Amino acid sequence: MTDLKGKIDFTLFVSVRNANPNGDPLNGNRPRTNMDGYGEISDVCIKRKIRNRLQDMGQRIFVQSDDRSDDGYTSLKDRADGCKELKAQIDAKKNANRDLCAEIACKEWIDVRAFGQVFAFKGTSVSFGVRGPVSIHQAVSLSPVDVVSMQITKSVNSEAGKESKASDTMGTKHFIPFAVYKIMGSVNVQLAEKTGFSQEDAELLKKALETLFENDASSARPEGSIEVCRMYWWQHNEKTPAVSSGKIQRGFTMKDVADPKNFEDYGIEWYVDGCDKPEVIDFV
Numbered sequence: 213m214t215d216l217k218g219k220i221d222f223t224l225f226v227s228v229r230n231a232n233p234n235g236d237p238l239n240g241n242r243p244r245t246n247m248d249g250y251g252e253i254s255d256v257c258i259k260r261k262i263r264n265r266l267q268d269m270g271q272r273i274f275v276q277s278d279d280r281s282d283d284g285y286t287s288l289k290d291r292a293d294g295c296k297e298l299k300a301q302i303d304a305k306k307n308a309n310r311d312l313c314a315e316i317a318c319k320e321w322i323d324v325r326a327f328g329q330v331f332a333f334k335g336t337s338v339s340f341g342v343r344g345p346v347s348i349h350q351a352v353s354l355s356p357v358d359v360v361s362m363q364i365t366k367s368v369n370s371e372a373g374k375e376s377k378a379s380d381t382m383g384t385k386h387f388i389p390f391a392v393y394k395i396m397g398s399v400n401v402q403l404a405e406k407t408g409f410s411q412e413d414a415e416l417l418k419k420a421l422e423t424l425f426e427n428d429a430s431s432a433r434p435e436g437s438i439e440v441c442r443m444y445w446w447q448h449n450e451k452t453p454a455v456s457s458g459k460i461q462r463g464f465t466m467k468d469v470a471d472p473k474n475f476e477d478y479g480i481e482w483y484v485d486g487c488d489k490p491e492v493i494d495f496v
Contacts, residue, residue, distance in 0.1 A: 213408070213410040213411075213412055213413075214410055214411040214412060215405070215410065215411065216345075216399065216401050216404045216405075216409065216410060216411050216414060217411055217447060217448075217449060218401060218447065218448040218449045218450050218451060218453070219398065219399065219400065219401050219448045219450065219451060219452065219453055220398060220399035220414055220445070220446065220447055220448065221396075221397075221398045221445075221446040221448070221457050221460050221461075221490075222396070222397050222398070222418075222421065222443065222444060222445050222446065223394065223395065223396050223397075223443070223444040223461065223464070224394070224395040224421060224424070224440055224442070224443050224444075225354075225392055225393070225394055225395075225440075225441045225442045225443075225475065225480065226253075226351065226392065226393045226394075226395060226424070226425075226438060226439065226440055226441065227390070227391070227392050227393075227438070227439055227441050227474075227475050227496070228251075228388050228390065228391045228392075228393065228437065228438050229389070229390050229437050229438075230387050230388075230389060230390075230434075230437055231387055231388065231432060231433045231434065231437035231438050232385075232386055232387050232388065232432040232433065233251070233253050233257075233351075233388070233393065233433065233438055234252070234253040234254055234257045235386070235432065240384065240386070241386065241432075242359055242361075242386045243357065243359055243386060243387070243388050245357060245359065246352070248356065249356035249357065250352050250353045250355070250356055250357065251352070251353035251356075251357040251388060251391050251393060252350055252351065252352055252353075253350060253351035253393055253395070254350050255348045255349060255350045258348050258350075258351065258395060258424075259323075259327055259348055260277070261424050261425065261428060262323075262326075262348075262417070262420050262421070262424070263275060263276070263323050264277070264280060264427065264428065265419075265420035265423055265424065265426065265427075266322055266323065266416060266417075266420050267280060267282065268426075268427060269416060269419070269420070271322045271416065272320060272321050272322060273321060273322065273323050274288065274291060274292075274317070274320075274321035274323055274324050274329060275288065275323055275329070276291075288333070289333040289334075289336070292317075292331060292333065295316065295317075295320050297316050297320075298313060298316045298317060298320065301313045301316065301338075302336060302337075302338045304338075305337045305338060306337075308338045310338070310340040313331070313338065313340050314340055314341075314342045314407075315408075317329065317331065317342060318342060318407045318408050318409075319408060322413060322416070324342055324344070324407070325342070325344065325345075325407035325408050325409045325413065326344050326345070326346045326407075326409055326413065326417065327344040327346055328341070328342045328343045328344030328407070329341070329342050329344075330342075342407060343403055343406070343407075344403065344407060344409075345399050345400040345401070345402075345403035345404040345406075345407060345409050346397065346398075346399050346400075346409070346417065347397060347398055347399075347400070348395070348396075348397040349395070349396040349397060351393040351394060351395040351396075352393065352394060353391045353392060353393050353394075354391075354392045354393070354394060354466065354469075354472075354478060355391065355392075355469060355472055357388050357391045358388065358389055359386055359387075359388060360386065360387055360388070360389060361384055361385070361386050362384065362385045362386075362387070363382070363383070363384055363385075364382075364383045364384065364385050365382055365383070366383075385431075385432070387432070390472060390473060391472075392441070392472065392475055392478060394464075396457075396461050398457050399414060399417070401451040401452075402451065418445060421440070421443060422440060422443060422493065422495075423440075424440055425438045425439060425440065439495065439496070440495050441475040441494070441495055441496045442475070442480070442492065442493065442494050442495065442496075443492070443493045443495075444482060444490040444491070444492055445490055445491040445492075445493070446460060446487075446488065446490045446491075447491070448488065453487075454486065454487075455484055455486060455487040459484060459487075460484060460487060462484075463482050463483055463484035463487070464480060464481070464482050465480070465481050465482070465483075466478040466479060466480045466481070467479045475496055476496075
């Protein structure tokens with residue numbers, strides 16, 4: 213494994229068409245919006261998709277979805293106990309070496325050494341945390357979004373014996389006709405050195421971001437309704453570049469579009485004086 217060459221910054225522009233990119237469970241599963249009407253996708257949602265893509269690449273993942281579990285474990289505690297080397301350290305109780313526990317966990321699971329993880333389970337006397345080098349911002353749409361609600365019905369009752377349609381045959385589906393979201397993130401070298409996040413891991417992360425919405429289709433997100441349009445990838449040669457991540461992200465300029473229909477309508481460009489040019493990958 214090769215040490216990380218330098219700090220990494222990245223930006224993705226993602227288009228959403230007639231889909232719900234991230235429902236809010238506290239608001240009837242409507243697409244998330246902020247107080248100004250801009251659409252949002254939580255960082256937790258984005259990390260879930262990255263984990264799924266890494267898992268599809270054959271990488272070992274600690275925080276797996278129940279419906280995607282590939283190792284037979286049904287809880288995080290069971291998965292942690294399934295690592296014999298880690299369990300041996302935890303069972304040592306007062307003699308447990310927390311730094312060694314973190315090192316074992318980072319070596320075992322790529323999402324732990326990327327995003328970090330808190331290992332604190334009921335009935336376990338040893339707890340420890342890992343601070344990961346990969347940080348992801350919540351995505352925000354470039355323009356305010358319209359949320360459309362559609363009433364839907366089922367053609368059959370859930371239970372037998374009911375002559376008329378029951379209330380559970382009715383429902384509501386919410387979606388956004390069109391929007392472009394901006395996803396930002398970075399990889400911190402100092403933390404990468406602690407967790408063992410390598411240059412090879414960074415390349416896997418990059419590949420996962422390029423295919424972020426593959427194998428993610430659902431009723432709320434039909435196949436092809438959400439796609440990565442463009443990715444900017446800055447591979448710095450220094451641990452702490454002269455240009456900050458904030459300045460890099462402020463370097464984007466775009467048109468003020470009242471009614472966008474396509475990603476190209478925004479005419480997105482980037483320039484920051486004194487900063488190396490990023491690798492730009494277009495997908496549309």
